[in-house]
Structures are given as C-alpha cells and as structure tokens.
Amino acid sequence: MEIDREDGRTPNQLRPLACSRNILHRPHGSASWSQGDTKVLAAVYGPKAGTKKNENPEKACFEVIWKPKSGQIGKAEKEYEMILKKTIQSICVLTVNPNTTTSVIIQVVHDDGSLLPCAINAACAALVDAGIPMKHLAVAICCCLADNGYVVLDPNKLEEKKMRLSLI
Amino acid sequence: MDTKVSVSPKSLIDQIVVPGDVVLDLSNMTNQTIKLGSGLRQDGDAISAVRAGKLSYSKPNTYWVESSHKRYIPRLEDHVLGIVVDYKAENFWVDIKGAQLALLPGLAFEGVTRRNMPKFEVGTLLYARVVKTNTGMNPELSCTDASGKAALFGPLRDGFMFETSTGLSRMLNSQTCPVLEALGKKLCFEIAIGINGRVWVNATAPRSVIIVANAIMNSESLSGTQQRIMVEKLLAKISD
Incomplete structure (x- = not known):
C-alpha cells in the first residue's frame, strides 16, 4: 500500500515548515513562510483610508497583489490573487474598519510545488502580524x-x- | 466553525492567544457583567480573540488582548504625536498612524479665536489628545486638556522624532519604565511619547538625543534588568 515518493516521504508527511514574522521594515505586517524549498514572502500595508471602485464602502476592502519570481503575471496568478482575496475576506472581520483598504503583497521567492497553500499560510501570518x-x-x-x-x-x-489532479 | 475549546478560560489569562481562540464562554457565567477591551469580539455565547497577543485581565471584570503593532487604533483620551499633512479652511489633517487621518480643528487650542488661529506648515509635529473616535468618521484631536488649558499640548519644535511599535510606546508610558529611569539618572533630555508609536526627544547636546533614541529603540523585547544593563553599557561607552 506504500507508494514511493521522490524524496522518501510517506504519503501524508509534510515537508519541514518554517515561518518568521516581522521581517520587513516598511510594511505594517510581514511574514515569510516556507514548506521545503517553496518559499513565499507576504507583506501587509494598511488599513488605508478609502475603498476601491466597485467595493462596498461599508466594509473593509482587501486587495491582493501577486508578484511572481520572474516575469509578468498571467492567468494562473490572477486566479491565485482571486482565491487569496476570497480567503482573506472570509477570515477577517470586515465591519471593524469600514471604508478602508488593506493591501496584501505576495512575493514568490521559490516555487517547488504547493505554491498557493504556502501563499495562503504566509498571508495569514502577515495579517496576524x-x-x-x-x-x-x-x-x-x-x-x-x-x-x-x-x-x-x-x-x-x-x-x-506526475499526479492526475491536485486539490487545495 | 463548531470547534469546541476544552481549556478552561481562566487558564488562558496571561497566555498568548491567536485570532479565533475562544477566550470566554458566556453560557456558564450568565449572572456576571464583563468588560471587553481591544482585540476581543463577542460571537453569540463565545468571546473570541481577533488579534494575536497576550490575554490580560484586570480586576474586577475587564479582559483585553495586549499586542504590539505598527499601526495605531485611536482611543479616547490617548495622547498622540501627529504630523500635519494638510490644512483646509479651519481644520488641520493630521497623520496619527491610524487607518484614517485625524481632524484637528483650528479652534482646539487654548485662547484661540477665529482671528488668531495658529498656522502650521505641512510636516509640523504636534502633541495632541484624542477627543472623538466614532466609527465611520475621522478621529478628532484637541491641543487642550479637558479644562481648555494648553497643558503641554501643541507643536514640538527642534528635537528628533522616531517611530516605534505601539507596544514599546505603551511600555515607555507606564509609571516605571526602566530604560527612561536609567537614562534620566545620567542625561538631561526632554521626551514626548505618543501612544500611537511615535517618540520625540530633545536635548541641548545632539549626542544625548542620539543615545536616548538608540537606547529606546534597543529596549524593545528586553526585560527591565536587561534594559538597565543595556543603558549602562551605552553610557559607559560614551564616557570613555
């Protein structure tokens, strides 16, 4: 019943996690999160006054900016931004700071699989910070x-x- | 989310809590009144934390989460250091590191009438008091105390301002602050601490200003004794 993995892990064994917070000087909150060789930096600015267009001013608004390791952002990154924004909106209390915008900036340092979960964890740590x-x-x-x-x-x-399907 | 927290609430006091931790269960304490401070939220019968930090309790019934951040949440009667960013008509817009700019009416100074309203350039540092914090509105400041006297409030000239976290400025503002006590024994300086995470220092000798500023910035995350040792080392270095 065992299946072989490249790095000799058992099927439900995770790679080593590492997290550190408050690593950047300028943002109001920041965190780095790594799972094995995948590493993501997240920075939070705000809340700043005013919301963007098409957003409800009675609630706090979030914007997510995805910075890939290199090159321009494409469709996949846009999707990541959207998923991340939905996640953040569901875990934050939106009524405490109405009419404000909080920016979350995700910088990919290295991608070695499971990038989006790593980014979600990093963003959560940065928001707490x-x-x-x-x-x-x-x-x-x-x-x-x-x-x-x-x-x-x-x-x-x-x-x-190699896998047939991946779920997050 | 129907997770049940099995730890009894009493044991969480002085412990680190993270957002979502159920701090108190109201269903088994129906005949009590409790007061919630910052960082806590009521959700049905459960009181849960919304910020990470140390859960503190003060007798008889007040609970809050003690945390340190780079942003400030305006609270009534806080003394803050603000920077003028704009002026329109009779009001000044002041940055106090909060989500929104604060409003300082030109008439909120001692003995000011419409004729002799003060004029501040953009960038002036002001020591002021928070007098209004309504949700959905900009907070309001005043440069007078409750009886309308100037009482040290107003613009701060010369000196040096630096930013700290709100936790550090709260520590500096407490009754006995080891780092300031230790510095005050040897050096002569003026200091204004804004609870919003700004500190202004002034002294006749520029080197005193630098020492005080460095000592304060170093003192974050040090215990009382460590702070005293750090200050002594710093002062010994410059006396050579």
Missing part, C-alpha cells in the same frame, strides 16, 4: 491524487507534474 482583526486563522494544504488512487499531501514540483 499586522494586527488586522480576524475571526479565525486560515490554514491551507495541497493534496494530490496519484495514479494508483492514493492521496499525497504537500507535493513538490516533480510530484505535482
């Missing part, structure tokens, strides 16, 4: 379905390519 009022914390993990039907947790880039 910034003192944004939150209902609860968010935790994300990536799982993959292997060809033989086994579920594998926290895949790296190589495994992600």
Whole structure:
C-alpha cells in the first residue's frame, strides 16, 4: 500500500515548515513562510483610508497583489490573487474598519510545488502580524491524487507534474 | 466553525492567544457583567480573540488582548504625536498612524479665536489628545486638556522624532519604565511619547538625543534588568 515518493516521504508527511514574522521594515505586517524549498514572502500595508471602485464602502476592502519570481503575471496568478482575496475576506472581520483598504503583497521567492497553500499560510501570518482583526486563522494544504488512487499531501514540483489532479 | 475549546478560560489569562481562540464562554457565567477591551469580539455565547497577543485581565471584570503593532487604533483620551499633512479652511489633517487621518480643528487650542488661529506648515509635529473616535468618521484631536488649558499640548519644535511599535510606546508610558529611569539618572533630555508609536526627544547636546533614541529603540523585547544593563553599557561607552 506504500507508494514511493521522490524524496522518501510517506504519503501524508509534510515537508519541514518554517515561518518568521516581522521581517520587513516598511510594511505594517510581514511574514515569510516556507514548506521545503517553496518559499513565499507576504507583506501587509494598511488599513488605508478609502475603498476601491466597485467595493462596498461599508466594509473593509482587501486587495491582493501577486508578484511572481520572474516575469509578468498571467492567468494562473490572477486566479491565485482571486482565491487569496476570497480567503482573506472570509477570515477577517470586515465591519471593524469600514471604508478602508488593506493591501496584501505576495512575493514568490521559490516555487517547488504547493505554491498557493504556502501563499495562503504566509498571508495569514502577515495579517496576524499586522494586527488586522480576524475571526479565525486560515490554514491551507495541497493534496494530490496519484495514479494508483492514493492521496499525497504537500507535493513538490516533480510530484505535482506526475499526479492526475491536485486539490487545495 | 463548531470547534469546541476544552481549556478552561481562566487558564488562558496571561497566555498568548491567536485570532479565533475562544477566550470566554458566556453560557456558564450568565449572572456576571464583563468588560471587553481591544482585540476581543463577542460571537453569540463565545468571546473570541481577533488579534494575536497576550490575554490580560484586570480586576474586577475587564479582559483585553495586549499586542504590539505598527499601526495605531485611536482611543479616547490617548495622547498622540501627529504630523500635519494638510490644512483646509479651519481644520488641520493630521497623520496619527491610524487607518484614517485625524481632524484637528483650528479652534482646539487654548485662547484661540477665529482671528488668531495658529498656522502650521505641512510636516509640523504636534502633541495632541484624542477627543472623538466614532466609527465611520475621522478621529478628532484637541491641543487642550479637558479644562481648555494648553497643558503641554501643541507643536514640538527642534528635537528628533522616531517611530516605534505601539507596544514599546505603551511600555515607555507606564509609571516605571526602566530604560527612561536609567537614562534620566545620567542625561538631561526632554521626551514626548505618543501612544500611537511615535517618540520625540530633545536635548541641548545632539549626542544625548542620539543615545536616548538608540537606547529606546534597543529596549524593545528586553526585560527591565536587561534594559538597565543595556543603558549602562551605552553610557559607559560614551564616557570613555
């Protein structure tokens, strides 16, 4: 029943996690989060006065900016931004700071699989560091379905390519 | 989210809490009144934390979460250091590191009438008091105390201003602050602490200003004794 993984992990074994907060000087909250070789930096600015167009001014507004390791952002990154924004909106108390905008900036340092869960964890840590009022914390993990039907947790880039489907 | 927290609330006092931790369960303390400070939220029968920090309790019934951030949440009667960013008609717009700019009416000074309203350039540092904090409105400041006297409030000229976290400025503002006590024994300086995380220092000798500023910035995350040792080391270095 065992399936072989490139790095010798068991199917539900995670890569080593590391997190440090308040690592950047300028933002109001920041955190770095790494899972194995995947590393993401998150910075939070705000809340700043005023909301963007098409947003409800009676609630706090969030904007997520995704910075890839290199190059321009494409469709996949836009989707990541959207998922992250939805996640943040669901865990934060939006009524405490009405008519304000909080910017969350995600910088990918290295991508070795499970990038979006890593970014969600980093963003959550940065929001806690910034003192944004939150209902609860968010935790994300990536799982993959292997060809033989086994579920594998926290895949790296190589495994992600081989797998049939990945869920976050 | 129907997670049940099994730890009894009493044990969480003076412990670190993170957002979502259920701090108190109201269902088994129906005949009590409690007061909630910053960082706590009522959700049905449960009181949960919205900010990470140390859960503090003060007798008889007040609970709050003690935390340190780079942003300031305006609170009534706080003494803050603000920077003028704009003036329109009779009002000054002041940055106090909060979500919104604060409003300082030109008439909120001692003995000021419409004829002799003060004029401040953009960038002036002001020591002021928070007098209004309504949700959905900009907070309002005043440069007088409750009886309308100037009482040290007003513009701060010369000197040096630097930014700290709100936790550090709260520590400096407490009754016995080891770092300021230790510095005050050897050096002569003027200091204004804004609870919003700004500190202004002035002294006749520029080197005193630098020492005081460095000592304060170093003192974050040090205990009382460590602070005293750090100040002594700093002062010994410059006396050579």
